[in-house]
Amino acid sequence: MNGGLEFGVLGPLSVATGGRRITVGGARQRTILALLLLAAGRIVSVDTMVEAVWQGDPPATARTQVAICIAALRKTFKAEGFGEDLISTAHPGYQLDPAGHEVDLLVATGLVHQGEQLVEQGATGAAAERYEQALRLWRGPVLAGVTGRRVEEEAERLEEWRLVLHDEAIALQLALGNHQELIGRLTALVREHPLRERTRHSLMLAQYRAGRRAEALETFRDGRQVLIEELGIEPGPALHELHDAVLRDDAALTLAVAQVAEELPEPTPAAPPELRVTPSDLPPNVPAFTGRGEEIAEFDAMLTERRDDEAPAIGFVTGVAGVGKTGLAVHWAHRAAKHFPDGRLFVDLCGHDEANEPVAAAEVLSRFLRSLGVPAEQIPPGLEERVSLYRSMLADRRLLVVLDNVRSVAQIRPLLPANGRCCVVVTSRDPMEQLMLRYGAVRVQLAVLPPPQAIELLARIVPAERIATDPEQSARLAELCDHLPLALRIAAARLASKPHWTVRHLVGRLADERRRLDELSQGESQVRAGFALSYRYLSFDAAQLYRRLALLPVPDFAVWVGAALLDCDQFEAERLVEHLVDVQLLEAVGSDATGQLRYRFQNLLRLFARERATQEEPEEQLAGARDRALRAWLTIAAQAHDQEMGGPYSVMHGDTPRYPVDPDLVADLLCCPLNWFEAERLGLVALVDQAAGLGEHELAWDLAGTAILLFDVRNYAEDWEFCCQRALTACRQAGNEVGASHMLSVLGASRIRVGSIEEGRRYLESALEIDERTRNVHCRAMTINHLARADRLQGHLSQAATRLREAAELYHRSGDRVGEAQTLGQLSLVALATGEVDEAVRLASRAVQAVGVTGETRTTAQATYWLGRAHAARGELQQAARDYERVLEIVRAKGDLLGTAHILLSQGELALEQGELPGARAKLLEALELGQGLGNWHVCGWSLLRLGGLERDAGDLATARHHYQQACELLTRADSLVMLQQAERALAELSRPAAAPAPQHSA
Template sequence: MGAHVSFKVLGPLAVTAGETTVPIGGGRQRTILALLLLTPGRVVPVDTMVDAVWNSNPPPTARTQVAICVAALRKLFKAADVTEDVIVTAHPGYVLHTAGHRFDSVEFADLVQAAEQAAKDGELPLAAQLYTQALQLWRGPAFAGVYGQLIEDEAARLEEHRLNAYDDSTLVRLELGQHQELIPELAAMVREHQLRERTRHHLMLAQYRSGRRADAMETYRDARDHFIEELGIDPGPDLNELHDAILRDDPALAAAAPAEERRPAPVAPAVPSELPPEVPSFTGRTEELAALESLVGDDAQAQATTTVGLITGAAGIGKSGLAIRWAFRAAEHFPGGQLFADLCGYDEHREPVRAHEILSRFLRSLGVPGEQVPDDLEERVALYRSLLADRRVLIVLDNARTYAQVRPLLPGSGHCCVLVTSRDQMEELVTWPSQARVHLGLLSEDEGIELLTAIVGKARIAPARADAARLVELCDRLPLALRIAAARLASKPHWTVRYLVNRLTDERRRLDELSQGESRVRASLALSYRYLNEDAARLLRRLGLLDVPDFTAWAAAAVLNKEVLDAERIVEDLVDAQFLEVVSVDATGQLRYRFHTLVRLYAAERARQEETEPDRLAATTRFLRTFLTIAEEADRREHGGHGTGVHSAVQRRRIDSFLMDELLTVPLAWYEAERLALVASVRQAARAGEAELAWDLTVCASAFFGTRSYTDDWRACCEVALEAARAVGDLRGQGAMLFGLGALELIYSRLENAASYLEKALHFYTEAGEDHGRAMALRSLGQGDRMRGDSDSAVARFTEALPLFRQVGNRTGEVHTLHNMAESELDRGNVDSALTFALTAVELEESGAPDTRNLAQALYRLGLVRLAEGELAAAEASFLRAVRIVKEKADMIGLAYALLGLGETRLAQGETQLAEATLTDAMEIADDCRSRLVAGRVGLVLGEVNRRLGRNDTARAMLRTAQESFAAVGASGWEQRAEEALGALVG
């Protein structure tokens, strides 16, 4: 997890990430960052930035220079170990993300608000403490050293808040009897702000209560002189009244008796209320609501256990609406609050939300400060369940896909209630009471008519009941489709029900999709489509040809063959016309857009009818070629040189370097954002017979798929691209995809399958005269040999591959081969030779791209060699550096290996318990990644750990499990080691 950022504007602009100062550069960068800090979390238009930086007199390149400044700021944050994007692109400018970051201006406002509330509640010592904390955040004038009218206005506003907070703080301290301590600082404040009457009022009162009556009168005379000189008026009534009260020694001016010291009241547990708005005009589902009432019935409340309900049914059937409806009805039974989360289990365009993320939000909702939320999932679960143990909270988990998503979110005990919605029956989920398992079917005719009446009105539906019944049937009694039809009627008061029925009955408007509600969409879209300008209509049609779930502006530019900025403007036209929606801002800071499914179908239909076949083909090909161009560059930037594979002869497209830099600031982040689109595009290219595009896209993404353990995606892409390559007789393509499938089998340690695929890949590469591919296949075959324990064969393969990598100039492949040779030589007992190979690999990789996955692998092998030499400190340093890199890359297999090496080193250092903890982490990761080879190797070392700790039975069990793992993957050499370790243990 990267460092959190702290932004300080209450003084000179300063930024820190963790303990590291982020060096914000020249005036332009500081101005742009300051503008973003004026409204964190909200979009600042580029035009606003241009005006602020150049004072309304910008050069022609102003917008580009703003973008350069933003890119420079992003790089500064990345260099400071900030893994999440701080500044993201958001039309028509940029936005500063607030999640997880600190803002001293926000902290100041929160502390002042808390102090005001404490003062109202009579908690004066607490109020004074909070005011002091707030004022201590100030280090000088706000935004000192940053200029521009907007920034200077905000600085003035913040300064006024500071002065008001100081005056409020002074009043509290006067009430606490601290008049003598206040006089020096009040006198200094008055000298700095001669015309602030309230501050003078407090100084006079403090002086009077301290027995300095004459000084108080002098303070008043000084005020009067300044007001007349500066403003030509006398002081206001408050100062005059205080002056008169001092003259007559008014008893009301006496200091109050010192307040009894009071401890701040304990913070009450937060009571969340997170239910989304109810579905408008909810109707029907009487029986289902009654069944759910069992969750809070007498029997349920009598039991000291959590109740659990489940609502299942098809898409669009109304599961979420029913859950929210019941939740509002039942809310009064849950004084501890209501938590709600959409788990996105069946969202076509979004990955299911992990319990880890939901727990973070839930814990904050339950009152846990952000900095106290644990990183570990199990720790989050434990804390969550502890907080719920004594509370009665309703938890609604909407749109769950699997029981695994739900399980960590279930309370452990107590009087809470969980209501889950899902398309899956979730047999593992035990509902209680049993009648709380509710399956939704279609609406009845009466319920459908009731829904129409609720939205359209009784005056229009009642006289046309027969037509309304027909409409319900045409909408297949599906709530989603009925709501679409009813909304159409409600928006068209001059339409009769029969008129809409006639429109839906007509095949031209209804077609086959009516049962899923598509006729209404087509009709309404046709009416709106007419008014699109030519470019927008063309873009709509061509985007409809793409199979991607969502996209960014570069995709629109590709299908239109326009510049990105021009395409983005047209995309926004479609957003305004309700044809597209903005999904999110992705990890690269780009806005992601998507169609609803029915809109995409309509757009594709328009393309087939209005675009020629050559134009349709050209648009999709441009998109796929653009995708390939960016993907190859991302792979190259991440891994250097050739990237990680053999590429096709497909002509790449020219892409603006600024756009490429913006997209690929963090190449893996771009791959993450485009993963689903990339998989869909490989399938589309394969179906279209564009074999080279299909397999080359797969090659470009292979390292990413492996690093992030998206092995299912990798396999699917390899398989469909392989079939496409076979269909056209593409030897290089077949070799590349067989190589990918072999690499996948190596990951799962299925060594015989891996060797079969890789031998076939070597054959195709050899037949095609592809030396680069031959080198890759030989290297991977060598890896398989080494994993089986045949180090001699492995070294022979690596020795044959190494000159081929050097011949084609693939530094990444050369480094990978060198560090594999190092480990193989180590297996053979040749420590000096192994050290030479390992050092060469590290030095060569360090000369290229920084902190690559390949470097982590080279460091791992170097660590093994250092460990074998007995250079334990050097070994630990290598492993720790490898751990840092693979964590940053989210390379879980790599992390398991790096932790394995680190655990072995700590064991050699005599730190047995620390070694056990490290190796246990490695084992959990290996199990999660389903790598039996890694799990076996970790088990070997854990066996030794347990032996040293005197736990021989545990050690024996560990070694036998390791032996079974090695046997399952055909790693005979490692299996023999496990057998020897068992024999030594028995002896």
Template sequence: MGEQLRFKVLGPLAVTAGEAGVPLGGARQRAILALLLVTPGRVVPVDTMVDTVWNSNPPPTSRTQVAICVAALRKIFKSAGATDDVIVTSHPGYVLNTESHRFDSLDFTDLVQTAEQCAKEGRLPEAAQNYAQALDLWRGPAFSGVSGQLIEDEAARLEEHRLNAYDDSTLVHLELGQHQELIPELAAMVREHPLRERIRHHLMLAQYRSGRRADAMETYRDARTQFIDELGIEPGPDLNELHDAILRDDPSLAPVAPAVERRPAQPGQAAQAPAPALAVPSELPPDVPAFTGRTEELAALESLVSAEAEDRGSTIGLITGAAGIGKSGLAMRWAFRAVEHFPDGQLFADLRGYDEHHEPVSAHDVLSRFLRSLGVPGEQVPTDLEERVSLYRSLLTDRRVLIVLDNARTYAQVRPLLPGGGQCCVLVTSRDQMEELVTWPSQARVHLGLLSEPEAVELLTAIVGERRIATVRADAARLVELCDRLPLALRIAAARLASKPHWTVRYLVTRLSDERRRLDELSQGESQVRASLALSYRYLPEEAARLFRRLGLLDVPDFTAWVGAALLNKEALDAERLIEDLVDAQFLEVVSIDPTGQLRYRFHGLVRLYARERARQEESEPDRLAASTRFLRTFLTIAEEADRRENAGSGTGVHSGVQRRRIDSGLLDELLAVPLEWYEAERLALVASVRQAARMGEAELAWDLTVCASIFFGTRNYSEDCRRCCEDALEAARTAGDLRGQGAMRYLLGSLELGHSRLENGIAHFMEALRLYEEAQEDHGKAMVMRSIGTSERMRGELDSAMERFAEALPIFRDVGDRYCEAHTLHNMAETELDRGRPESAMQFAVDAVRIAERDADSTRVLAQAVHRLGRVHLALGQLPAAEEAFLRAVRIVKEKSDMIGLAYALLGLGETRLGKGDAEAAETTLADALDIAEDCRIPLVAGQISLVLGDVSSRLGRVDAARRHLRAAQEKFAVVGASALEQRAEQALGALVG
């Protein structure tokens, strides 16, 4: 029996196998799985999936893409250990198999039903336990992170079941006498769901039984006001009856267990001091000049003074963000806009949580000043912290005061400064997320990101002046990017320009373009970017600081936790914890969750420069080199394993002697559940790392990493990425005198030219690669080059010479055990025999190619190619059923691998076969899908071949205009790639059509 999967929808969509999470891939795959989980065990039509994924506006290839997503999910579940078919095809769509797997939504239903039965039978402790287990299954809103009307409807249904279960659970706890324990949670639930009468009823009963009769009455009055204002109706009979019963102290409301006695006030407490004369403080510092942007954030903070907020009592807002992002500026701008809502004054304190010259200010000292500001004479300010807090909260109870707490470092600084009730508002700014601080309203928790480019240019213009910026918009845009669109850096740069009217914007851009000087340029005067970053850096734990420095050594645009593990030589989970420390300190930001399910992180530019600066100053050169090399070796190790899992490690041929790193197999399985998705996620990082390795003089790492990624680049049509890597690695190999590396890169460059039908350029690269491999005595590489020269010669029509090249390469591949290239060479020989007009001779080569490719289950790419070639042979021999079977098999293989180029070729063959069988309409549908894919992948040669056949199809269907349109499109595409023979065929077909 295989691994049992557990599907979780009560929160973010997730799947686990045992204790391990199963990566689900991208948004489309998650949406399709969510649809299957809405009704597990029931068929979900493909049309429903298409409408949900593309919001009723699907592309022409949508059904094909749904099939690809389902195939990817099946592979993921298989890799996770499931041996049965988790997703079963069932007309008109797919169904999720429920027999062998667990579903948290079904577990929730079962536990609630058990709890209900226990409650009926009077087994209250068991009922409470089952309700608790059911509610503990919830990790957040159901299906969070997945959109679509059907999914959202199901999420709403599940949420209603959760709330009903919570209500029933609360009733059980009340019957068990747990009144006081319930009050805080019930109060929070009332704030979250103010119109649910049962929750209000439970809160009133718990308050009354806890001896808080007045609070129960206030809860009722709040409910009545809200119901009348929002719904225009009175509360229901249950709330009214409970209200009347509380008024008459009805014995039926008596608590099951005695309420705990409240402690009387102790003599000498500050609350007993004479009430001071009240003052109206106005302590806000000046507003920030030239404030720009932050429209959405200001709107979110407006919820602090909304009509709803005024009816609910004190409000709390929190502004978080990185150093220099503009937290204090936003707080001041909003505070001045909101002053009229706080007639009893405004208090302000800079808590100096991140100050180079001072320790953080204590709540004890802040309270001393606040009490004096509120009118308490100095001699009446208590010395004890608790007494100060009591007096402060007593003074604020019936007042409307705005309290701004700037630069808080910890929640401990803030907590004593929060009012106990009344109509006050607290606004906190911090670099820390302060998870303990519960903001209300919830939207008043605001996290600041960078300014948009227009906002950043607007800030620059406001300080420097429209005249100097209006005529140099391009330079201004470049300047704000060099400043990372960070308000602090922008203000420094703008101030320098404003103070130096003889400087142009371009001149400052030139000064900032030098990375070695940029932080110096932006760290002059009182406002300094470097000093601002240093204050946060100073408080990092030692290991987090080391990781911060080493991450700055890398050129990658973003990264996941395995990168940190490589830099520190630690386990990935340890590195992830340290990375999250850096996120909390606002040094890193989370970019996204990539298709492998990993969180991706990145630096902003100035932060990266600071990290690199700290590394140069605090890490020795050997340590820096060792960390960078360890990262590159880890990257190469994972890339090679991804290539092995995707292509059996074959087809890439020559590799370097760089020692691979040992990597935990569980981590590899997590990253490489779908190898091509890992490559997709790491594509930009891979290109940057090849360049970095080349610049470091690590030629072998540079060219071997390129070799491992070459099939991915080809499959996904990332030819420019491949070219860039080849050229960087080739230069490094030349400098190092590495003949094998030069040969490998020349071979890949030739393959790129060949793929774009630039035969002469490709052959020139191949001939140079052949010379290099011969000089290095590298037979495997020589065989790969000869095979590619043979392919080029076949494309030029030199068929005899091509067969000689293939025949020369074939035994070498057999000697070195490269089955991938052996099968590839054989199906090339089959294609050459077809070009010679010898389909009977081609058949044996095609059959042998398929047989060899089938020996290795991982060699699916070459298997698809070989099966496709076999289909071509059957088609040439007029064996149409066999041809159709072969092309359908090729389609299934490439769909599973998301090989879109291969899919275009396979559908082309399938369309030609259906046309040969006389089914022109089926052929047209198939070829239309093929054309969409070919054009999406930007492969004009294939698109031209498909258009050529579509011209024939349209002609047979009597659609002359459509046929003419397809044939002209084919002509244009063949002209682009220089395929003159095919262009001539299209021209002849057009002539015949006109005739």
């Protein structure tokens, strides 16, 4: 190829351009380049490269060293005039783009693909030449000298492929009559690979056709002896049959030789009968077919006119058992029947069938040929002859072929027409990528029905008024059926057969998860049986992972969860999870904010997997797997908290041991800790609930306490309340006083956060009673810190200061510098409220020093905020503005909505003091909008109080009065007494606007 690089992997690794060799230095670079070439055009993850280079024992700097190797390769190729886009960065690794370059492996693959097509077209000679060209690309052992288990495994696979290509090429050469020339080549191959029976078979046949009958028999005897000595087995039936045929000089062995020797044309298929039959094998259309408009439109696009010499249009329907693949195929086939005047063929290939094995192509062709009018006695006995006759009969026809319940592409390859005017619809649970790659099939991934269509399907089977009478229960029934068409039809049929049942009654029967599959698996149509057919083909590891994933009540999950359940590495877990997706037992739901792919169960499939788990694995194994997964969540959550807060502070932990998670994986997950928390939020809530229900009280309160960072920053007050209440109940039942105290303390903080200060106090006082009994310094520090915040908000400043000084000292003794900094910050706010501005600056400065000035942690933002307020109160407005701007950058980057609202309020106040009224109004209105969205009455009241002052100073007294009235109402609801007093004074002084004081900073 002119102008590009020439890469060689079919032999020692080589790189050249224009016939000149390019040196790639270093074993690591060569291993990484080999991986990129073996997957040319596809992404190779950094983890795969690390594993290949260091083979399970990587240094801490492994990922950095991989990046260095990639940079060196790019530099080498750039020096030859090829840009950095040759190797591009693509999450989660790198990708080599082969466009414009030559990779011998890709060339060989293309030649073999051409050969396969030529074989199908009957061009044996041209096909044989393509195979020989591919084989000539091998220059020796694949990637000789390149190390690494992954590379060596691929090299072994390619060496095996080379032997298969030899066998295919030799079979074609034998068909061409080149038996004499093949004997030497075959003898060497048999000597090198004495256990390959197909190669030995070809040698025997070549020897016999060359008139060397005795040598053919000797070749058999040698092979039999080797197989018995090496493996203790007899030769297979093919060798035995050929041996027997040679002994009796079977004429069938010489027939092909005679034909080639006389240069006779290849035999032509039997002529189609005179009578032109129009078959119509479709089963009856699906009753009450509902929805699928988009999918039908995709198939309708296949009806465009094509020429005979084009490939046939192929539609491929895939999806989980019971989703309606066959129904869609049959419905569309009836709908499109008028476009196929020459017939419609249909066959169930039993690819996933409980009672029958997959149907062989030869049997299907016999059936199709009879449907096309060929008398049984004229149907050829061999598969190839049947394929030839079948395609000849379809040559000038416009015909539809529906291949239902397919197991593999190999099963249907002989059934595909060669005529572009024909059309094929295939249904399968398997992904069958080759159907798209090689034949250009249009793939339709069939999902469950949308809720309105699910209810519509029920109403088409059950008298519609019964469904319409109770729309809420009808929607619930559809939900319990997972909106899965098969389950919906079964449920509807049960209702239709029992007119005395209400929809609510059936919902009640299905609501019990332990009985749901039983209810939907009665009669001939069974949801459970459909799932079981997919399950029984799983490998041991895939089935085990499928079962164990159902132990977790999470809505979705990432691959690392599977790794914890099986106690295996990420690569193996990803392989198994993706296989479960391929066979429609799991579904991929996209990527989360950390870049991790996420997967989920449909509910009925989760119930089936849970059944299999309890029936196939001992409880102690299931409990161990579940425990590893829960502890993996706790491990990552704790590290996320530490990273976000600047250290392992301001949170307490229980005695639950951590599950070791790969540090590189954790680093990837926690590029932004709050993103990971957000991705796992619903899962964390469900897992706290599960742990509490299982009596795992230590894990429940530890996980709940660690996740509070997310609930606080993103204002998930309901999640906060639920998790802490569930963990508190578990701790109380177990007599766990430390856990109970911590949950009571954070529950109190939660209630104060949303304005229920007195309720929060009750929780905190209960926690304080436990702290006094247990003498737990850290627990007491947290509890009295929260009580001090309640004091400050209600104007009890002296009591707040006393509590905060004690908390600061206790935090210091327990080594919690974040807790100490937060306490100092609260003290600075109290000092501001009492007019001690210099003391406020001093305390806020100590808070900043306690957490450090570097990093973009939440604690840094809080400490900087307190310092900014103190600077503003001392009149250092420019410094305060800089402090506030830094805080705003941090909280917005973290998605901290409440923190953003507070800093916008402070910026609005600062703009008021600087006389920048338009900027102040914009900041205050933005803070008000955020407060309304969060349901935080304190923020809303504070914003309206300041907006009221702004409108008063502008002379708009009516608007000012309205703002003050709203502020009083909201601050009363928030129990914020200090701010409420300011609002009431402002409202009372509206009659004396000239004497009104300037706005003050709130505490």
